[in-house]
Amino acid sequence: xxxxxxxxxxxxxxxxxxxxxxxxxxxxxxxxxxxxxxxxxxxxxxxxxxxxxxxxxxxxxxxxxxxxxxxxxxxxxxxxxxxxxxxxxxxxxxxxxxxxxxxxxxxxxxxxxxxxxxxxxxxxxxxxxxxxxxxxxxxxxxxxxxxxxxxxxxxxxxxxxxxxxxxxxxxxxxxxxxxxxxxxxxxxxxxxxxxxxxxxxxxxxxxxxxxxxxxxxxxxxxx
Amino acid sequence: xxxxxxxxxxxxxxxxxxxxxxxxxxxxxxxxxxxxxxxxxxxxxxxxxxxxxxxxxxxxxxxxxxxxxxxxxxxxxxxxxxxxxxxxxxxxxxxxxxxxxxxxxxxxxxxxxxxxxxxxxxxxxxxxxxxxxxxxxxxxxxxxxxxxxxxxxxxxxxxxxxxxxxxxxxxxxxxxxxxxxxxxxxxxxxxxxxxxxxxxxxxxxxxxxxxxxxxxxxxxxxxxxxxxxxxxxxxxxxxxxxxxxxxxxxxxxxxxxxxxxxxxxxxxxxxxxxxxxxxxxxxxxxxxxxxxxxxxxxxxxxxxxxxxxxxxxxxxxxxxx
Numbered sequence: 455x456x457x458x459x460x461x462x463x464x465x466x467x468x469x470x471x472x473x474x475x476x477x478x479x480x481x482x483x484x485x486x487x488x489x490x491x492x493x494x495x496x497x498x499x500x501x502x503x504x505x506x507x508x509x510x511x512x513x514x515x516x517x518x519x520x521x522x523x524x525x526x527x528x529x530x531x532x533x534x535x536x537x538x539x540x541x542x543x544x545x546x547x548x549x550x551x552x553x554x555x556x557x558x559x560x561x562x563x564x565x566x567x568x569x570x571x572x573x574x575x576x577x578x579x580x581x582x583x584x585x586x587x588x589x590x591x592x593x594x595x596x597x598x599x600x601x602x603x604x605x606x607x608x609x610x611x612x613x614x615x616x617x618x619x620x621x622x623x624x625x626x627x628x629x630x631x632x633x634x635x636x637x638x639x640x641x642x643x644x645x646x647x648x649x650x651x652x653x654x655x656x657x658x659x660x661x662x663x664x665x666x667x668x669x670x671x672x673x674x675x676x677x
Numbered sequence: 678x679x680x681x682x683x684x685x686x687x688x689x690x691x692x693x694x695x696x697x698x699x700x701x702x703x704x705x706x707x708x709x710x711x712x713x714x715x716x717x718x719x720x721x722x723x724x725x726x727x728x729x730x731x732x733x734x735x736x737x738x739x740x741x742x743x744x745x746x747x748x749x750x751x752x753x754x755x756x757x758x759x760x761x762x763x764x765x766x767x768x769x770x771x772x773x774x775x776x777x778x779x780x781x782x783x784x785x786x787x788x789x790x791x792x793x794x795x796x797x798x799x800x801x802x803x804x805x806x807x808x809x810x811x812x813x814x815x816x817x818x819x820x821x822x823x824x825x826x827x828x829x830x831x832x833x834x835x836x837x838x839x840x841x842x843x844x845x846x847x848x849x850x851x852x853x854x855x856x857x858x859x860x861x862x863x864x865x866x867x868x869x870x871x872x873x874x875x876x877x878x879x880x881x882x883x884x885x886x887x888x889x890x891x892x893x894x895x896x897x898x899x900x901x902x903x904x905x906x907x908x909x910x911x912x913x914x915x916x917x918x919x920x921x922x923x924x925x926x927x928x929x930x931x932x933x934x935x936x937x938x939x940x941x942x943x944x945x946x947x948x949x950x951x952x953x954x955x956x957x958x959x960x961x962x963x964x965x966x967x968x969x970x971x972x973x974x975x976x977x978x979x980x981x982x983x984x985x986x987x988x989x990x991x992x993x994x995x996x997x998x
Contacts, residue, residue, distance in 0.1 A: 464759055
């Protein structure tokens with residue numbers, strides 16, 4: 455058994471939790487519900503996007519909290535680390551799988567919201583491809599950020615602090631907003647770019663944030 | 678050759694500790710409040726010291742997966758890897774180490790009947806028993822680091838656990854057992870390190886050497902304790918008799934002038950009176966009594982050395998006159 459195998463075992467066990475499925479259905483219903491309320495409204499698509507920016511981080515937080523098992527991120531792998539599995543690589547694999555799961559599920563949430571309102575908001579409705587891309591990068595970047603946060607603190611509660619900071623600072627366009635995914639998600643959804651960067655830089659910045667957060671989390675965990 | 682080395686290692690309740698342990702059996706006698714849990718966590722590689730260095734087989738178990746693979750450990754609290762049944766979970770633990778067949782490992786500690794049991798139904802103590810069975814099945818370990826291996830382990834007979842631990846020690850493996858029970862320390866054998874409030878107070882070649890020098894007491898169990906107590910009171914060799922009607926109506930605690938002969942005197946008196954003794958066993962001193970006695974001995978030695986150091990040298994002139 456190697457670290458990748460160990461991570462897959464842990465991730466599969468943690469993901470097969472009915473409570474997590476319930477949380478995803480709740481997130482989906484909240485997106486669809488808002489879409490239903492805004493049916494036919496000219497601002498419907500914008501409201502759905504705004505809601506998505508709130509739902510995706512919360513969903514990513516629940517996902518990481520479940521993967522970490524309510525403690526620090528490395529605690530989920532600790533029983534196998536004790537018998538010789540590399541903690542660092544296991545956590546990297548675990549985080550990558552959580553990022554992929556968050557990206558897929560957030561893309562599904564975004565697509566459902568888009569499908570519900572498609573055609574009702576006229577030219578302001580974005581293309582499906584763009585919606586999927588924003589949903590996926592948003593989900594993955596939040597999973598990476600909260601995963602990094604889960605390596606801080608005795609109980610891995612650093613993710614909450616990072617989430618609050620993201621909500622507080624990510625709404626700006628100054629340098630203070632640069633480390634937070636929210637700023638780039640807003641940019642991709644049509645808001646003012648962070649520090650006057652070109653509009654396409656939002657996707658690149660989110661990918662860089664994912665890499666940096668995952669790398670930092672790996673450095674923080676001993677082998 | 679030292680297998681386990683701690684140099685100024687500090688963590689949680691532990692003050693900086695220096696310790697070197699070679700092959701064989703070593704018992705750390707102390708409560709969790711004395712730092713035994715922290716010390717076991719450091720040696721097992723599940724914790725890292727705040728300062729100082731820990732090495733097992735020359736490398737840090739906290740940062741070296743290969744070393745952890747060769748350390749068979751049992752912690753106070755055990756979480757299990759994912760696995761629906763006990764057999765599958767144990768298989769994962771052994772597979773990571775390249776160990777034997779899990780069914781074989783369960784059979785060797787008489788836990789075969791647990792094989793199909795769902796892991797989720799295991800209690801805290803049963804999880805420890807399962808991890809203990811994995812630890813005992815480790816092939817060619819560098820060290821065994823076990824927290825309370827003879828207590829709170831349901832399912833595994835005490836004699837089996839004891840035999841397996843002592844067999845590892847006899848093969849030249851460094852076995853470190855932490856316990857708060859002087860009785861278990863006696864049963865385990867090997868050298869004993871007394872932990873007290875986060876520091877290593879003293880070392881003894883065996884547990885009995887740490888016991889306070891006050892007379893040993895014997896707990897006697899029989900049907901007519903009052904009759905026996907009355908008879909024993911007439912014997913000069915018996916110094917005290919304790920009888921608690923409310924808590925232990927069938928037990929006497931007897932203390933004699935000569936600890937070695939007290940049990941024989943009790944049996945002789947009971948035999949003459951036709952009383953049937955069901956059990957007789959020595960009452961071990963508690964951990965607190967051992968720690969207090971050791972602290973007293975250390976203080977006594979210190980004061981003696983201090984008095985010798987400050988005592989004025991005899992005047993040579995006065996001696997000659």
